[in-house]
Amino acid sequence: MPDLKNDFDCAATMRTGRYWMPFTANRYVNAQGEARVLTAARGAYYTMGDGHKVFDSLSGLWCTPLGHGNPRIAQALYDQATSLDFAPSFQLANPGAVRLAERIANMAPAGLEHVFFANSGSEAVDTALKIAIGFHKLRDEGGRFRLIGRERGYHGVGLGGMSVGGIVPNRKMFATVMVPGVDHIRHPYDHARMAFSRGQPQCGAEMADDLERLVALHDASTIAAVIVEPVQGSTGVLVPPVGYLQRLREICTQYGILLIFDEVITGFGRMGENFAAQRFGVRPDMITFAKAITNGIVPMGGVIVTPEIYNTFMTGPESAIEFAHGYTYSGHPLAAAVAHVVLDIMEEDNLLSKVRALEPVLEEAIHSLRDLPHVHDLRNIGLTAAIELKPREGKPGARGLEVFERGVQHGLLLRVTGDTISFGPPFISTPEQLRDMGANLHRIIATVA
Numbered sequence: 001m002p003d004l005k006n007d008f009d010c011a012a013t014m015r016t017g018r019y020w021m022p023f024t025a026n027r028y029v030n031a032q033g034e035a036r037v038l039t040a041a042r043g044a045y046y047t048m049g050d051g052h053k054v055f056d057s058l059s060g061l062w063c064t065p066l067g068h069g070n071p072r073i074a075q076a077l078y079d080q081a082t083s084l085d086f087a088p089s090f091q092l093a094n095p096g097a098v099r100l101a102e103r104i105a106n107m108a109p110a111g112l113e114h115v116f117f118a119n120s121g122s123e124a125v126d127t128a129l130k131i132a133i134g135f136h137k138l139r140d141e142g143g144r145f146r147l148i149g150r151e152r153g154y155h156g157v158g159l160g161g162m163s164v165g166g167i168v169p170n171r172k173m174f175a176t177v178m179v180p181g182v183d184h185i186r187h188p189y190d191h192a193r194m195a196f197s198r199g200q201p202q203c204g205a206e207m208a209d210d211l212e213r214l215v216a217l218h219d220a221s222t223i224a225a226v227i228v229e230p231v232q233g234s235t236g237v238l239v240p241p242v243g244y245l246q247r248l249r250e251i252c253t254q255y256g257i258l259l260i261f262d263e264v265i266t267g268f269g270r271m272g273e274n275f276a277a278q279r280f281g282v283r284p285d286m287i288t289f290a291k292a293i294t295n296g297i298v299p300m301g302g303v304i305v306t307p308e309i310y311n312t313f314m315t316g317p318e319s320a321i322e323f324a325h326g327y328t329y330s331g332h333p334l335a336a337a338v339a340h341v342v343l344d345i346m347e348e349d350n351l352l353s354k355v356r357a358l359e360p361v362l363e364e365a366i367h368s369l370r371d372l373p374h375v376h377d378l379r380n381i382g383l384t385a386a387i388e389l390k391p392r393e394g395k396p397g398a399r400g401l402e403v404f405e406r407g408v409q410h411g412l413l414l415r416v417t418g419d420t421i422s423f424g425p426p427f428i429s430t431p432e433q434l435r436d437m438g439a440n441l442h443r444i445i446a447t448v449a
């Protein structure tokens with residue numbers, strides 16, 4: 001392995017563009033060099049290229065809630081890599097994946113009992129969408145081809161997930177390859193009525209009736225599934241109004257439409273429960289997951305489905321493949337081994353109750369910023385939050401970028417998209433760390449132009 005510390009000039013190689021970075025302003029970041037390099041991580045902190053430490057306010061990319069450098073997780077990775085490092089999952093099983101499917105099914109809301117593994121959230125979403133199409137086809141309702149997403153939704157970057165997604169910059173380049181028949185309901189955010197809500201807005205449940213409008217337009221016989229994030233994370237933490245998800249559930253049940261909760265961010269503790277479905281008391285027909293299940297250190301994703309869905313596929317000759325879908329790394333032994341330790345640590349360290357205890361601390365840290373200049377909205381639920389800043393006149397994103405760069409100077413690694421700052425701090429954060437984050441944000445935002 002090359003000596004990356006001593007004889008590799010990362011900044012210089014970045015400037016060559018050899019490394020094409022995802023969802024990145026490559027020319028701008030490459031020019032920043034060391035200022036955009038992470039070289040180490042431990043606990044709730046990253047070490048930057050110039051050696052200074054920053055608080056990991058988004059748990060990596062929502063995916064490392066147990067913090068970095070956990071020795072138990074690293075040991076599990078090593079032990080598995082030196083025993084069963086890779087095992088084909090087509091027509092063959094490995095005990096780690098089998099046991100993990102059972103554990104996840106036991107954690108899921110009652111009635112979600114079968115797990116299909118993928119390697120990311122995007123793959124989990126595309127798997128769920130294909131399951132939905134196949135489910136209806138197997139029930140002689142193949143006319144149900146439409147997949148319904150939501151404005152401002154994020155469901156990864158597969159052609160399916162991108163098609164049902166609702167974030168315009170992620171879609172506009174690919175209009176010609178969208179999945180046919182996709183449509184979208186409105187997002188349930190109304191600044192005028194909901195700004196500065198703490199947790200779920202009390203109004204707005206009626207916005208779920210948008211789905212009735214699409215049913216009237218397309219007819220239920222053409223609609224296979226609706227996919228929503230219970231809390232819309234990537235777009236800047238849009239929290240469902242009280243009663244909204246329940247209403248979506250009612251409409252889907254009434255018309256035989258499958259309801260998919262995309263819990264890639266909200267799954268495995270982020271809402272203070274195993275899944276957001278349990279936080280909100282709504283049971284979908286499928287849940288997609290990824291990120292936290294392996295604390296982000298080995299890619300893994302998956303879909304949890306009802307027995308009705310699973311058993312619909314389990315038909316035909318017993319020697320036949322029921323669902324012609326899967327990935328080389330589905331049920332990967334290394335990912336499974338890490339996931340087991342992650343779930344062990346979550347249970348042993350009682351991390352769900354830690355999340356519930358930290359929720360009001362994060363809420364206070366964020367909502368204490370309400371009277372500062374340029375603050376347009378503040379939102380939070382569970383261990384997620386967002387600060388929405390007013391854009392500078394004619395320069396959308398410029399204020400957000402300045403906050404990001406001043407954040408690093410104040411020892412804070414912030415997730416800034418446009419002029420919105422999203423937060424998903426590690427579950428291992430201390431109340432003091434969240435209060436310090438709030439104080440630093442106050443200093444930064446109070447003086448940003």
Ligand SMILES: Cc1ncc(COP(=O)(O)O)c(CNc2cccc(C(=O)O)c2)c1O
Nearest residue numbers: 061120121122154155156229234262264265
């Ligand atoms: C709800 C949801 N569904 C699918 C995906 C895609 O997962 P993969 O990336 O593993 O294919 C996601 C991913 N969400 C995600 C990924 C990267 C950054 C951010 C951000 O909010 O800045 C969010 C997600 O949040």
Ligand SMILES: Cc1ncc(COP(=O)(O)O)c(C=O)c1O
Nearest residue numbers: 118119123325326327328329330
């Ligand atoms: C040529 C080719 N492309 C794509 C894939 C899919 O790769 P993955 O299973 O990692 O999604 C495979 C898998 O074997 C392949 O052989």
